[in-house]
Structures are given as C-alpha cells and as structure tokens.
Amino acid sequence: MQRSNDRILVTHTGSLPRPPALTKLYAMHSRGEPVDSAEIARAGYAALQEIVPKQIEAGIDIGNNGEQQREGFFLHVRHRMTGFGGAWKRWPRADVEGYPVFKRALEQQFASREMVSNFAPPKVIGDIKYVGLAEASRECTDFRGVLEGRKRAGANGFTEAFLTAPSPGIVVAAIRNEYYDTEDAYLAAVGRALQVEYEAIASQGFLLQLDCPDLALEHHISFQDRPIGDFLDFVERVVATINDALRNIPRENVRMHVCWGNYEGPHDRDVALEKILPLIARMNVGALVLPFANPRHAHEVRCLRGKAIADDQVVVAGVIDSTTNFVEHPEVVAERIERVAKTLGDPTRVTAGTDCGFDTAAGAGRVAEDIVWAKLRALSEGARIASDRLF
Template sequence: MQRSNDRILTTHTGSLPRPPALTKLYAMRSRGESVDSREIDQAGHAALEEIVPKQIEAGIDIGNNGEQQREGFFLHVRHRMTGFGGSWKRWPRADVEDYPVFKQSLEQQIAGKEMVSNFAPPKVIGEINYIGAAEATRECKDFRELLDGRKRAGQSGFVEAFLTAPSPGIVVAAIKNEHYDTEDAYLAAVGRALQVEYEAIAGQGFLLQLDCPDLALEHHISFQDRPIGDFLDFVERVVATINVALRNVPREKVRMHVCWGNYEGPHDRDVALETILPLIARMNVGALVLPFANPRHAHEVRCLEGKAIADDQIVVAGVIDSTTNFVEHPQVVAERIERVARSLGDPVRVMAGTDCGFDTSAGAGRVAEDVVWAKLAALSEGARIASGRLF
C-alpha cells in the first residue's frame, strides 16, 4: 500500500455516478423486470471505460472502477451467492424517524426516482455459498486490462488501484435471516463466501477496500432500541469474522471504510467514533478510511491522537462530503488534511479522500455528476496545497 511519502495522495471511497441508461437497467432488474444480462454487461463495461480517465483527469492518485459493473456496494452479492430470495423492508434510520418533517421531505426527494434501494434488500432463505467466482474475476480482469491498455498506450494511470467488497456485517444486517439458526452461523457463512471475493481482488494485484458501514451505521438502524453493549458485541464479531476471511490476504493490501450512512440527515443518533475505534482498529488492515467532512463527526479527528491505531496503519481521511452539492474550497480541504496530519502526528500516514461513495447503489447518489468531478478536482488541489505546507 502506497504512502504519502513526499505529498498527500488522493483517493475516494469507491462508487462513482453511473450513466442513466445503466442505472435504469440495474433498477429494472432489482424490481424483477426482465433485463438482458448481456445488455447490462456491455453497458457496465462501457461505463468502466469512461470512469477511469475521468478519475485521472480529476487528479485521483489511487482510483478504482467506480463500481460501474455492480448495482451497489453490497447488493451485488445476491447475484454471486446462493441462498437469497424474496425481499423485506429494512428497519428505518432512528435519526430520520425523529424528524417527521424531514422524513417527509426525504421521501419526496426519492419518490419516482430511478434507483436501486438499499432499503429493500432480499432475505436469506437457504444456504449461503459463493457461486460468483467467475464474475468477480471478470470484474477484476476488465479493470486490469483497461489499466494495462492505458499503460501500453503511454497514457497516465493511477499510482495504485483498488476494488471494493462488502463487509459480511452489512450483508447480515441488511439481508434478513430466515434460514440460519443463529446470527453467528449466518455471519460465518457470509464471511466464508466473501473470502472468495476478497482473495479474487487481492489475487489480481489490487488493493482491497472493505466497505463496513455496519460497524457504525447499524447502531442507529438494527440496534437503535438495544443496549450499546449489544451493538459493540456485533462489531467485535464482525471484525473477528473479517479477520478470518482475510487470513490469506496481506494486511498491507487491505483498507477498511466505515461510516454512519451516506445520506444527508440529522445524524444525531450516531455512535461516537471514540466508542468504536478501539474495536475496528483490531481489523487486520493497513488503512482506515474515515469520514471527517461529515459535520457531525469532523471533530473526531482528535480520536487519532496517541496510539489509537497501530503504527503501521494509515488513515484515508474523508475531507470531501459525498451527500451535498457544495464544492469544497481547496483551502478548506487543505485545512482538513492538515488537521488530520496533526492528530495522527505523521503526514506520511495520511491520504485525502471522500467521506463515502457518490452512488452507493445505482441512482441513489444525490450529488450531480458534474459536481462530483468538481469535488474531486477540489480534493486534488487541496491535497496539493496541504502538501506544500506539510512536506
């Protein structure tokens, strides 16, 4: 895993806006409508070819495939695993429920929108087995071939490349269990299945980013009416499951993203970072991707002081918000980066990133595509300014 040895490197958190036609295809499939799989494959590959040069032009050093060939950051597992069927409505977000006027406004914003909803997932009704190894490998190879083609053509590329995969915890929390006797059995089965995807990504030479919103978000969803101890026990069990699934992947090839939900909302029911950091830092990963542009959590950069994380772990600091159409001023971005560097005590261990993805499930993003690229350009410029002050 690269470090910011002489300048602050830039990255983002995975999902980037998908073309409207591709989004429509994913949304149709998620509703159970008939869709030609070859049409989805072709549209996804075309979107991949467009998304890579856009990242490079925006100044992203460590980029990915924008998750263009998936319908969402975790919902794609229903096409790569057995055992899923039907659907259910996810528990509501506690902070949104506390504000009925805001809730109504939020519902109006998404009414009739062409999108894949993270809140209408399937249920587990049978044994979980991973059957999508060929699809996972193809996604990796498509990305690798594109990067290699650019290199052969003498075109600029990424300093390093990554691909994402979900935490078993978000699958278990979001996809209701109607098959396994215990949650631990369900969690172990999903962990074993996702190990195949983790190893496929690492085996193709990419950084693996684990998307683990469950380690914060589920506190005010699945565990909103339960004692904090129950939630922290869940976090510990998920971290342990991930560490088992990563046993064949080098620590320095993995980074982990955690957040409180990629939505504009009150967030006043969020669990504090200081409460979960000692647990999530036990994950056998080389980097933590944390959201510090979030106005509810920006002050928590102080949690990085001292020995909060291991000496060999780095921090990808979210310094760009992924839920609003404000384009952050590069000077603000630079100040945020510098603050994280001061808290951690070493700018070499800091990268600049985004709080979360811009399109975590197809069509769900609220930031306009042209604004996304302006935000990423501001990220790059802010990192350049901070580098001049820190190195």
C-alpha cells in the same frame, strides 16, 4: 499500499456516478423486470472505460472501477451467492424517524427517482455459498484490461488501484435471516463466502477495500432500540469474522471504510467514533478510511491521538462531503488534511479521500455528476496545497 512519502496522495471511497441508461437497467433488474443481462454487461463495461480516465483527469492517484459493473456496494452479492430470495423492508433510520417533516421531504425526493434501493434487500432462505467467482474475476480482469490499455497507449494511470467488497456485517444486518439457527452461524457463512471475493481481488494485485458501514451505521438501524453493548458485541464479532476471512491476504494490501450512512440527514443518533474505534482498529488492515468532512463527525479527528490505531496503519481521511452539492474550497480541504496529519503526527500516514461513495446504490447519489468531478478536483488541489505545507 502506497504511502504519502513526499506528498499527500488522493483517493476516494469507491462508488462514482453511473450513466443514466445503466442506472435504469440496474433499477429495472432490482425490481424483477425483464432485462437482458448481456445489455447490462455491455453498458457496465462501457461505463468502466469512461470512469477511469475521468478519475485520472480529476487528479485521483489511487482509483478504482467506480463500481460501474455492480448495482450497489453490497447488493451484488445476491447474484454471486446462493441462499437469497424474497424481499423485506429494512428497519428505518432512527435519526430520520425523529423528524417527520424531513422524512416526508426525503420520501418525496426519492419517490420518482430511477434507482436501486438498499432498503429493500432480499432475505436469506437457504445455505450461503459463493458461486460468483467467474463474475468477480471478470470484474477484476475488465478493470485490469482498461488500465493496461492506457499503459500501452502511453496514457497516465493510477499510482495504485483498488476494488471494493462488502463487510459480512452489512450483509447480515441488511439481509434478514430466515434460515440459520443463530446470527453467528449466518455471519460465519457469509464470511466464508466473501473470503472468495476478497482473495479474487487481492490475487489480481489490487488493493482490497472493505466497505463496513455496518460497524457504525447499524447502531441507529438494527440496534436502535437495543443497549450499546449489544451493538459493540456485534462490531466485535464482525471484526473477528473479517480477520478470519483476510487470513491469506497481507494487511498492507487491505483498507477498510466505515461510516454512519451515506445520506444527508440529522445523524443525531449516530454512535460516537470513540466507542467503536478501539474495536475497528483491531481489524487486520493497513488503512482506515474514515469520514471527517461530515459535520456530525469532523471533530472526531481527535480520536486518532496517541496510540488509537497501530503505528503502521494509514488514515484515508474523508475531507470531501459525499452528500451535498457544495464544492469544497481547496483551502478548506487542505486545512482538513493538515488537521489529520497534525493529530497523527506524521503526514506520511495520511491519504486524502472522500467521506463515502457518490453512488453507493445505482441512482441513489445526492450529488450531481458534474459537481462530483468538481469536488474531486478540489480534493486534488487541496492535497497539493497541504503537501506544500507538510513536506
């Protein structure tokens, strides 16, 4: 894992806007409408070819494939694993439910949008097995091919490249269990299956990013009416499952993202970072990707003081909000980066990033595509300003 030895490196959290035509194909496919799989593959690969140079032009050092060849950050598993079928409607978000006027406005906003919904996932109705190794490998080799093509052409590339994969916890929380006798049995099965995807990414030499919104978000969804102890027990079990799935991957090759949900909303039912950090810091990863631009959690930078995380762990600090169309001033970005560096006491352990992805399910992003790229340019410029002050 690259460290910021002489300047603050710049990354993001994974998903980037997909072309409208590709988004429509994913949305149709998710609704069960007939779609030519070859057409999706062609459109996804074309989007991949376009998204890499856009990141480099925006100043991204540690980039990825923008998740262009997937419909969402975790829903792609239904095509790569056995055992899924049917559909159900996810529990509502407790914070949104508390504000009915806002809830109606939110529903109206998304009613006519062409998108894939994370809140209408399948159920588990059979044995979970990973059968999508060829697809996962193709995603890796396609990305590798684009990067190598740029290198052969003498074009700039990334300092380091990463690919994302979901936490077993978000799969278990979002896809209702109607097959396994216990949640632990279900969690273990998903962990074993996702280990195949984790190792496929790592074996290609990419940095693996684990997307684990479940370790914060599920407190105000699946566990909204249950004691905090039940949720923390869930977090602890998910972390243990992930550590087992990572047993063949060096920790310095893995980073983990956690957040409270990538949506604009009240977020006044969010669990505090101080409650979950002691548990998520036990994950055998080299970096924690945390949202600190979020106005509900920006103050929680203070949770990193002292020995809150291991000395060898890097913090990818979210200093760009992924839910609003404000373009952050580079000086604001720089100040946020400097605050994290001061808290940790070591700027070499800080990488600048975004709070979350910009299109975590195809079409669900709130930020206009042209503003996404303006935000990423502001991120790069802010990192340059902070570097001049910190190094």
